[in-house]
Amino acid sequence: MLELKLHQLDFPLLSLMIFLPVLGAFLLLFIRNAATARWIALAFSIIEIVLCIPMLLNFDSSIPHMQFGESAPWIAAWNINYRLGVDGISILFVALTTLLTTISIMVSWTAIQDRVREFMVAMLFLEAAIIGVFVSLDLFLFYIFWEAMLIPMYLLIGVWGGPNRLYAAIKFFLYTLVGSVLMLVAIIAVYFAAGRTFDVLELMNYKFSYTFQMVAFAAFFAAFAVKVPMFPVHTWLPDAHVEAPTAGSIILAGILIKMGAYGFLRFSLPFFPDAALSWTPAIMILSVIAIIYGAYMAFAQTDFKKLIAYSSVSHMGFVTLGIFALNLQGLEGGILQMLNHGVSTGALFLAVGVIYERTHTRLIADYGGIAARVPVYATFLLIITLSSIGLPGTNGFIGEFTILLGAFMHAKSYAVIASLGIILGAGYMLWLYQRVAFGKITNPHNEHLADMNLREVAAALPLVALVFIVGLYPNAAFGMMHTSVSNLIQHVNAKAQSAPVITQMIRTVTGN
């Protein structure tokens, strides 16, 4: 099965990527000047992107193994090791994290005036913790990063957020914490059941009893479903998005909520394949509900950010739909759609941030006809809107198409209902664009709106580029993940062969 390829490079690349931002954060503690703090944070985040280059270049996508591995004993008494590694799935998220962090720092350049240093410290810590989540191969280590990430995110929303930030911050924290602590108990139970190990690769090969799988899967599900967020535990997301500063929203939508889906891929499926199969119908139904419900709610929103937040619920429904279709198309589509959503929604929040900084309103009704005043901005928003809808030629199309393909192969009914979500998505996004950009200028404040400046264009450009690169040449992403995903599917199927009768029955009934 999977193995950890140790010491591929001469230096511990992944550790460096985790601890460099931490070092940057410590450095910032000694900086008094806000401008210097901004530049230092930006420099560290750019170094992170630069570090991605040797990672992507040296990654061998033809083998499913964990690469750039590092392993060192940490808490020997509990058999806990500091183990890192990336495969074709996590490597993409690490790269996305470094990109979105840099963009977030750039869009906060003038938007954050209060306690700049602390803001940048939080951003760098957040980056470190998120990268840690994606590269950990020890459950204990993973949980440390998973929880530690809550601290900077909580502060980002709570300190630099909007008027209702206190409520949103605590809601975000409590929702995710309750889910996570249940997973913690399950992690401990897994540790004892598998003979005292937190090693993810060992656990993947361990065959847990069916009953154990069902319970443990549910506990892991509690943590991941809240994070995704799946219907009906999604209610923290609109609040958190609306109140968070632009940078917080970008990270939240772009990466944080992907961690839930990543958790399904990395832990739930390989550890508990039988339970995953048994739970599949329920999760598919929840995903479909999320798709339709999220889209439906998006129609009703008057707030720019809230609309995007609900569209996230809808899009993440596609992601979980693809993952739990449990076939190659579904999984690859799901993963690609996670990246796409990170790019497009990150860009959408960037767009909201840019305009909000000028007008200080997020109400859609306060806009209208701004395309004539800010053509660059309007073009940017249009590209992103189309990508979010899934127009062919953009990244969104590839992702949604592949997911629907996978879902269709799994069970036709889900695919049919989910495709309604795409239509609804086109509806609310185009309507949003129409209300914001077209028509006559109704709000006199928008008469002298300034267009995007160089810094903002620079932040937006990589995202726009990704929209087309992935849209026109999706193999850039698929090629990276393909071996890992096929391996995952083979693994799940091989492990689940001996599924109990009940699972077989459920599979027959649902037509899989």
Add this chain to the structure above:
Amino acid sequence: MPSMFQEFARSIMPINAEVIVVTTALLVLIFDFFLAKESKQYLGWFSLFGIISAAIATYKLMGANGAFFGGTFLLDPFSTFFKFVFYIACGLGILLSINYLKIEDIHRGEYYALLLFATTGMMLMASAGDLITLYLGLELMALSIYILAGFMRRDNRSNESAIKYLLLGAFSSGIMLYGMSLLYGLSGTTNLAGILGFLRGADLANPVLFLAMIMLVVSFGFKVAAVPFHMWVPDVYEGAPTSVTAFMSAGPKVAGFAVLLRVFTYTLEPLHAHSTVIISGLAVLTMAVGNIMALSQTNIKRMLAYSSIAHAGYALVGLAAGGPEGAASVMLYVCIYALMNMGAFGVVIMLRKAGERGEEIGDFAGLGKTNRTAAFLMLIFMFSLTGIPPMAGFVGKFYIFKSAVQAGLVWLAVAGVLFSAVSAYFYLRIIMIMYMNEPKGSFELTTSPSLALALAISVTAVIVIGVYPTNLLNFARASIAGIM
């Protein structure tokens, strides 16, 4: 031929550390006469010196494992571990007090002497090999703390605190003695090892035995503030001088757990099947009441009082799990708890200045703007108390819940994690108020070298143990392996 002095020195060798602490306390009382009112802080530094000397003495005796003075005093790795925790609690207690006592205008020498006597009592409790020694240690500790709680004698709340603590404490001591006398009546010995020997061959279904066990649970439950024996805690914690509250929330509670571990995982081990049921029940109740009541507090000391109840609940989960792992998890937990809780009280003390109590939670408003360091420290302690990694509080809780799962008490672990999620609400409220509210008026914090030192020690420990707990963990496990 060895001289009489050498003979004597050898015979008191096992209690060297206790002797040093008591001697320091007596010297403090004597020096007190010669010091002017404004230079009492030297007594504090001298007491600290005494504690450090005692720590060195204990360190030199490390590895020893034996019973002395007719089996009444045990010098074993288990007691050594706890003594180090007591030194930390007492040392931090002294550091927190020096400047605070000046502000409260209660800077008197007895304060340090009483603190040291209380510490001696706790050391005896951890080392007790006999019910009588155990009781003596407990009373020495409790009596000293009754006085300390009422140390602000012109303050009504302080008086109320002392009286409440004394009355309820005396009551619980009575129950404890009753339980002990029943045990003695059954086994014919007060020696802990002797009782264990008796229980191994006894009829465990004896209702009197059961009654004795219940009485011990009740009385120790009082000492560690387990629900439903917690009623005294909020009032006593609120009324006592804050430095005493800080010490009280750490030292005596840890000592209580030392005794609980010694009695329930060693002496009454044959009764584990029974005691675990009762202790599990207490643990759930304690976590529930502590965390839920803390949600609605407006006074920071009362909030921390309920939080300390809740933390006793987590430690009880480890006790209910039992066995070497359960015991080691309790030891690790109480050590970490003492550090983070005293750190949090340290920040509370910073807010106290002449003419202003600084005890309302609202007084923390805007601290993140006016005093970044204090707010940041409080942030670390609050996240640690919630149990969020990478702070030490997480490691402590993790071990507790791990040992509970190992012992098959999964439901208890689930209850524990859910209640710690509840606790996030009130700990985070402090952070929210510090960082997300605007400051009210000007903010001049009281800082002093001693306070800064105490905070530096506790925050460093909280982070270092959180990131790399291996050493402390191995120490706790090795210490428990010595007696089980």
